[in-house]
Amino acid sequence: MILTLLKRELKVARRNWIGLAIPLLFFIIVVSLFPFAVSPEAPVLQQLAPGVIWVAALLAMLLSLEQFYRSDYQDGSLEQLLLMSSPTSVAISKILAHWLLTGLPLVVLSPLLGVLMQINHGVEHSAHTWVLMLSLVLGTPTLCLLGAVGMSLTLAASRNGLLVSILIIPLYVPVLIFGASTVTASLENMRYNGELAILGAFLLIAIVFAPFASGRALKISVG
């Protein structure tokens, strides 16, 4: 059942790719402006890189939340989905599709932006890039899961973009802290296992609770 829902999500998204490209473009543009605005010096950029890339990724995710359940809510298909399948499986398929369409592209684009921010300056290998990708792989799904809860709670409010941001950003901050500090630790040649483990723990907690919470909230928003 989740597979049927997921296939539909991906099909709709493929026909509507411009909406998906906007958060990614935003991500690229924000990061690529830093070398112009701050300094093109490699050491400076390298020091800023973890924070800048992570903040940009977080904002891009926040930007993409707007289209999470909205169109399904407006055309009435969300109602039908809730009637025909369990709210939790609706939420799971939505979250999965959302991550595949926004989180994953962010992860894939991040090495490029790492190069732009001179993340591997002074080292021969590209270990820092891998750490950056790994931190995003663990962090962005958590952002998706938390965002889903925020979106489903505020669906019935007509202009909910700002409301979701206010509601969700406090929950995003811990992910941001540990995501960026994973990369910083790697840049300073320190161990970063601890930070990664905490990111993983956030993800596991969110996987357990968020789909259920989001499903419940959807039921309330539709009713």
Add this chain to the structure above:
Amino acid sequence: MSQSQDIQFDGLYAHELTVSRSEQILLEDADLHLAPSTITYLYGENGAGKTSLMRCLAGLLQPEHGTVYWNNKPINHPESGFCSDLIFLAHSLSMKNELTIAENLAFYAQLRLKDRVTTTVLKTQISQVLIDLGIGGLERRMFAELSAGQQHKVALARLVLEPAKIWILDEPFVNLDHKTRGWLAAKTLEFKKQGGTVLFTSHHHIDELPVDQKVGVEHE
């Protein structure tokens, strides 16, 4: 609740239902029984609460008080099987503009049948029902490209493609041409003959469709 379970009501049975919308009570302690093989016509003025009552019976809206039973089990009980037995057609057509007609219809059919139907069988069924509805050959058109009336017909096609035991239809006859009204009335009667329960609203009397029960919702 225990009292009502002693008495057996097949079909849909709402017990002491209180429905409210925006803190205004629309319906208080109403009992309603929709038996199998009956067609029920729900009437009332605009804003009287027909849609709210339907959404409540479908399980989308939580009633203030009271329970809705499907074959003597509360509708939200997993064993009642209500979610696989119900087709609820609302004002919003619930179709995605980005998908073709066939994709939209196939998605709902597959969701209901849990992939027990093959794509080829479904494809033939979809072409057939579209021909019956007078929009044959438009399967590959995007839903957004259709006229309002055609879009409405696509939503009605779900009634034929998905097996169900109860239909709750909000204004199904609105915007329909004469021929499609006849088609819908015939399909509804056929569904009734097979033991189906039907609840529908309409602003006009539908000559083609004899009803077994009339229920009115009125302002206080």
